[in-house]
Amino acid sequence: MGLDVEKIREDFPVLKKTVNNKPIIYMDSACMTLRPIQVIDKINEYYREYPSCGERSLHKLGKRVDEEVEKSRNIIKKFINAKRMEEIVFTKNTTEGINLLANSLGLKQGDIVLGTDKEHNSNLLPWQKLASEGVKYEVVMSGKDDNFSFENFKEKMNRGVKLVSMVHMSNLDGTTTPAKEIVKTAHENEALVLLDGAQSVPHHPLDVRKLDVDFLAFSGHKMMGPSGIGVLYGKKDLLEKLPAFMVGGGTVVDTTHYEAKFEELPQKFEAGLQNYAGIIGLGGAAKYLMKIGKENIEKHEIELNRRVTEGVEGFERLSLIGPGEAEKRGGIISFNINGVSSHEIAMMMDEMENICVRSGAHCVHSWFNAHKLDGSVRASLYIYNTPEECDKFVETLKRVIDLMK
C-alpha cells in the first residue's frame, strides 16, 4: 500500500509555509530532513514539563527524564532491532560516533582500515588521522557501474584488515553497499565492521542482528529527529571491551582524587550532561518512522526517483552520478550540467520555484577530486515529497538548462 503523502505532509509545519506565494519544495533531506510536529512536540515536552537533569537527580522531574530517555533508547533499540538497550549509545551525531570508535578501538601500527571511495568526510578523516599513527587506511574502489565492487573488496581483504568502516548508503549518489556480504567476509577475516548509517537508517529497512554488523553510527537530523543527537550502536561484548573515549560526569560510579570506577554500558560512553530533549525527540522520530514503515518509505522514494530520472532523461548536457537505474539510488538524484557550476543551478532553482537542493561536494570531496569534478547538484527525496513536486523539479531544471544554453 502506498503512502498517504498528503496526510503525512500535514505533520510538517514548514510545508504549509509559502515564500513569494509559492510553496517550499524541500529536496535536501540527505543533508537534513524536516521534522514532523510529533517530534517538535516531543522536544517541547521536555522543556515544558520536565526540563531537568537525568541520571543524577532523584526528584520527580529528574526521574521523568530518566524514564523518557530510557523509553527513547528502547524505541531506538527496536528501530534497528538491536538485542539490548545497552548497545545503544547516544552521541552528538554520526561523526561523533565514528570518532568515538576511532579513538577507542586501539588500532595499532600496521593495522588496516578499509573504506570505500564514496566515504563522507566523517568516515574518512578519523581514519586518515590514525594513519599518521601508523594505521593504514585503504580504499575499495567502486566498479565500472558506480556500484560497490565486491571483487575489489575481496582483493583488499586480508588478515591485516582490522576494521571495515564503510558507508551503508552513499549520500553522494544513493547507492547501497551489500552490508550483509561485507560483514560475512570481514568476519571470516576476523575484521570488525562499522557501518556509516547516516543515510541508510532513515531510508532503508535495517536490522543490525540480521546484518550481524558490529557497529552502526547514525544521526538524528537525517531521520526527522532533532539536530545534535545521534546514535552509536555496538555489540555489547565489543563495547564492553572498549575504553571510554570521552570521560567526565555521568560516566563514573565513583572517583577518588586519583582513580575512577566507571559506569557500565552505555553510560560509560555518554559523558557530561546529555542532550535530553534531543534524545527524547529522537525517540519520537524513530516511532514516527516505524509507524510509517521503512519498506513503504523506500518504495515511495524509489517511485519518485524513477519519475525524476525518467523526466530528466535526454536533458542536454546532463550527466547523472551513480547508476542509471533509479532503484539503485534510493531517494537521491545527483547530477551535473556540463560546463555549469552546481551552485548556480541550485540557487536558480531556489530563486525560481523555492526548490531546495544541495550543491557542491556534499562532504565527499575525495570522490569529486578523484573524478576531477567540482561537485554536483543533489536532490534528495523523502516521504513528504510528492510526484507533483518531482514534476516541478524536472520542469524547473529544464528551464534552467534552457537559460544556460
Add this chain to the structure above:
Amino acid sequence: MICLIALVVFAVLGIFSAKYRTVAKEAFDCVFRRITLRKCTTGLDKRLKSKITGKLMLKHPGFARNVYKHFEMISWVFTIVLIVSFSYSVYSVANLFIYGNCNGPIPDAFCLFDPFISEGTEGECTIEAAVGEITGVLEVHPDDPVIGPEDAKVTIIEAGCFVCPYTKQAVPVVKQIISHYGDKIRFVYKDFPVSSAHPGAQEAAEASHCAHEQGKYWEYHYMLFENQGKTGFEELVGFAENLDLDTEQFSECLASHKYKSKVDSDFREAFEIGVYGTPTFFINGQVVVGPKTFNEFRQIIDNELARGG
C-alpha cells in the same frame, strides 16, 4: 566584476546592518583576488549571477537568458558607471571644499553635498510683488546696526527678516564670517520684513531698533532668531527684560512704533533696487541670495580682500 559592485553596495549596507558585512567581506576577498590576478574562490559572483537571473526568469525569461549570457559584460558596464560616478563625486566634493560649490566657481548651481541644500532649506522668503532682479546696491546709514570698522575693506550688508526661516538659517554662517574675518569686514543688517508671509516680522524689526537705542541691538537680534516666530508684544518685551533693558522705555518705544519709519524706509530702499526676498547679501555690491555655505561666502570675501576692497 560583479564583486566590485557588490563590495560597494554591501559595504554601505554593512554600515547599517551586520548581516551584509559577511557578504561585503566575501566581496572584498573576491575583488582582492581578482586584483592580484587570482580566481575568485568565494563563489559570490556565481551566487549573485544565479540570484539575479533566477529572479528575472520568473518575469522575463528572454531577458534573463540575455542577462545570463552577457553577465560579465553587463557587470563591466555597471562597474564603469560606478567608477565614473564615484570619480565625479570625488571631483564634486573637492569643488565643494575649494569653491564652496560642487560645480566649481558657479555658486548658484545645484550641489547635493551642500549641507544647507541637503537639509532642504535652499531658498529665500520672497515678497508677493517680487520682480526677481536686483539692479542696485544698498547704502549704509548712520542709524544702521553695524559690526566692524567703517574703513574695513569689505562691507557685507544683509537684508533680512526676523521671522524668515532662511534668514535664521544664515545666522550661524554670518556669525562664522564675523568671527573669522574680524576687523577686515564690516557687517550691516537691514530690515526687510516679509510681513505678507510672516506676520509679526514688522513688529520684531521695530523691536530690534528699540533694543538698539538701549545699546543691545545684536543681543536682541540673535534672541529674536533663537525664538523665531514669537512676536507678540508681551514676548518682545519679555526678551528685552531678559537682556536687562529698561522695559518701560522699551514698551513705550514698541507701542508707539517709534522705529516704524526706519523699518519702512529700509524695506522701501531695498524694494526699490529689486530685493525680493530674504536673506539677500551685498558683499561690496556683489549680490548673494539665500543661505549659502561659509565656503561660498569665503570665496567672494577673499577675492574682495585680495582686490583690496
